[in-house]
Amino acid sequence: MRPPSRLPTPESRGRHARGWSAALTGLPAVGGAVFLVLLVLPMLSLVIRLPPGDLLSRLGQPLIVQALRLSLETSIVSTMAVTILGLPLAHLLAMRQFPGKRLLEVLIDLPMVLPPTVAGVGLLLAFGRAGTLGRALSALGVTIPFTTLAVILAQMFVAGPFLVNSARAGFEEVDTKYLRAAATLRASPAYTFLRIVLPLSLPSLVAGAAMTWARALGEFGATITFAGNFPGRTQTMPLAVYEALQSDVDAAVALSVMLLLVSAGLLLTLRTVSAAPRR
Amino acid sequence: MSIRATTLLLALALAGAGGLAGRGAQAAPSPSPIEVFAAASLTEAFTALGKIFEAEHPGERVTFNFAGSQQLAVQIEQGARADLFASADQRWMAYLKTRGLLLGDPVIFAANRLVFIVPRSNPGKISGLADLARPGLKIVVAADAVPAGHYLRQALARLSMAPGFSFGFGQQVLGNVVSEEENVKAVVAKVQLGEADAGGVYRSDVTSTVSDKVTVLDIPDPYNVIAAYPMAILARAQAAKGARDFGRFIVSPLGQQTLRGFNFLPPP
Numbered sequence: 001m002r003p004p005s006r007l008p009t010p011e012s013r014g015r016h017a018r019g020w021s022a023a024l025t026g027l028p029a030v031g032g033a034v035f036l037v038l039l040v041l042p043m044l045s046l047v048i049r050l051p052p053g054d055l056l057s058r059l060g061q062p063l064i065v066q067a068l069r070l071s072l073e074t075s076i077v078s079t080m081a082v083t084i085l086g087l088p089l090a091h092l093l094a095m096r097q098f099p100g101k102r103l104l105e106v107l108i109d110l111p112m113v114l115p116p117t118v119a120g121v122g123l124l125l126a127f128g129r130a131g132t133l134g135r136a137l138s139a140l141g142v143t144i145p146f147t148t149l150a151v152i153l154a155q156m157f158v159a160g161p162f163l164v165n166s167a168r169a170g171f172e173e174v175d176t177k178y179l180r181a182a183a184t185l186r187a188s189p190a191y192t193f194l195r196i197v198l199p200l201s202l203p204s205l206v207a208g209a210a211m212t213w214a215r216a217l218g219e220f221g222a223t224i225t226f227a228g229n230f231p232g233r234t235q236t237m238p239l240a241v242y243e244a245l246q247s248d249v250d251a252a253v254a255l256s257v258m259l260l261l262v263s264a265g266l267l268l269t270l271r272t273v274s275a276a277p278r279r
Numbered sequence: 280m281s282i283r284a285t286t287l288l289l290a291l292a293l294a295g296a297g298g299l300a301g302r303g304a305q306a307a308p309s310p311s312p313i314e315v316f317a318a319a320s321l322t323e324a325f326t327a328l329g330k331i332f333e334a335e336h337p338g339e340r341v342t343f344n345f346a347g348s349q350q351l352a353v354q355i356e357q358g359a360r361a362d363l364f365a366s367a368d369q370r371w372m373a374y375l376k377t378r379g380l381l382l383g384d385p386v387i388f389a390a391n392r393l394v395f396i397v398p399r400s401n402p403g404k405i406s407g408l409a410d411l412a413r414p415g416l417k418i419v420v421a422a423d424a425v426p427a428g429h430y431l432r433q434a435l436a437r438l439s440m441a442p443g444f445s446f447g448f449g450q451q452v453l454g455n456v457v458s459e460e461e462n463v464k465a466v467v468a469k470v471q472l473g474e475a476d477a478g479g480v481y482r483s484d485v486t487s488t489v490s491d492k493v494t495v496l497d498i499p500d501p502y503n504v505i506a507a508y509p510m511a512i513l514a515r516a517q518a519a520k521g522a523r524d525f526g527r528f529i530v531s532p533l534g535q536q537t538l539r540g541f542n543f544l545p546p547p
Binding site: 124125128129130143145146224225227228229230231233234242243245246247249 | 347349350353357400402417419422424425456457458459460461465469472473474
């Protein structure tokens with residue numbers, strides 16, 4: 001005689017529990033898959049829209065080459081500048097406690113939250129000809145808006161926080177016993193930084209630089225607002241994509257695929273380099 | 280700190296998504312609004328027209344998407360939901376017509392003329408149109424794909440033949456261009472902020488909020504390009520009746536009078 005099916009038997013309860021736990025372990029997998037589709041599908045759709053021959057023939061156009069070159073040059077310069085100027089700040093935040101530290105942290109994070117167009121207006125109001133600092137600069141004969149320098153400044157503003165935060169996390173992870181040992185051996189702070197802190201936090205620095213560079217490469221809103229749009233001078237790839245999108249969707253797609261490929265290549269290289277075992 | 284910041288950001292993002300979803304759910308029961316895609320230069324005038332229309336037609340709601348005509352045309356082509364399209368030139372209306380995306384023929388409802396504007400502070404010391412050719416000036420125009428930019432290039436070519444202007448005038452002015460903006464309002468912004476020495480825009484862009492910050496340099500009529508603004512109901516319109524009512528209102532005496540108030544010209 002079988003018990004009525006409504007009553008839970010120990011084994012059915014077990015099945016039930018197993019079902020739940022299967023669902024609970026399955027759920028994150030499904031969530032992950034959904035997220036992956038959301039991330040990958042748009043990029044894949046861009047890549048497969050044009051036949052490869054069509055894509056190749058568009059990529060040689062001088063306007064595209066010019067925009068790509070400008071994008072690479074400006075994003076590399078801004079990443080280097082942010083690294084040089086950002087490391088002392090990251091070091092300070094990682095190693096010292098001081099009044100107003102919270103405020104400084106928030107100030108450094110804010111550019112990541114600010115809509116890039118607003119960032120562009122802010123840059124104009126600061127470094128523009130009539131701006132708070134720009135007025136003085138312009139008296140010296142230096143005008144920044146509509147120049148390649150403006151493109152670099154816009155990239156530094158929006159992408160810089162990524163480097164500072166990542167480098168700071170790297171510095172914080174350095175075991176203090178090494179620093180104490182160095183201090184006992186009377187190593188100068190500069191020596192300690194260059195020979196101990198920097199090598200130990202290199203993976204974080206590389207990751208931070210990669211994030212900064214990627215964000216700089218994709219910068220659009222602050223650039224078009226602060227630097228304007230002029231081929232060869234301020235028209236970076238994202239601006240060229242935007243302009244192309246308004247008249248020729250396929251040209252915009254070709255440009256985007258180009259940008260995707262270059263970025264994928266460089267990010268992959270950086271990942272490989274930073275993951276390589278060090279002796 | 281960084282994990283907490285990430286959690287906070289995630290929470291904010293989810294709250295934002297929830298808010299959006301909630302809005303969508305709320306909007307469903309009320310009648311669908313009339314979606315109007317209109318050229319950036321129509322921003323102020325159409326916003327005012329929409330308010331008057333809604334007051335006259337209780338229950339109707341008009342929502343706007345303002346951007347460069349070329350951008351709107353591409354959005355519509357790519358399947359954006361829109362009921363009425365008002366373009367700053369015939370080129371982008373024709374673009375949609377040849378793709379079978381219009382319901383019926385476009386109607387010209389207004390016209391506009393081009394002017395140059397100079398910041399009140401006049402950093403480039405420009406006193407007339409002829410000064411625009413002086414080397415070293417920073418001039419901002421709309422890109423050629425933008426109707427205003429396209430017309431401006433035509434007007435500059437015509438001015439090159441005008442008495443009092445050098446034959447290379449147009450090329451010299453274009454040589455001073457430091458930025459090709461994606462819509463005409465961005466040109467206004469850069470002149471208003473004093474970053475550009477001059478910019479080419481529509482007369483209607485010199486709105487009451489702008490007029491005390493810039494000086495207008497008129498381009499004489501024989502050399503000016505008069506932009507005709509066409510509008511049309513779209514083939515995929517979901518609120519075609521409401522869109523038609525709004526279109527009729529725009530060409531009505533009250534609608535036309537409102538447009539005049541925003542410095543638009545009557546249809547040629």
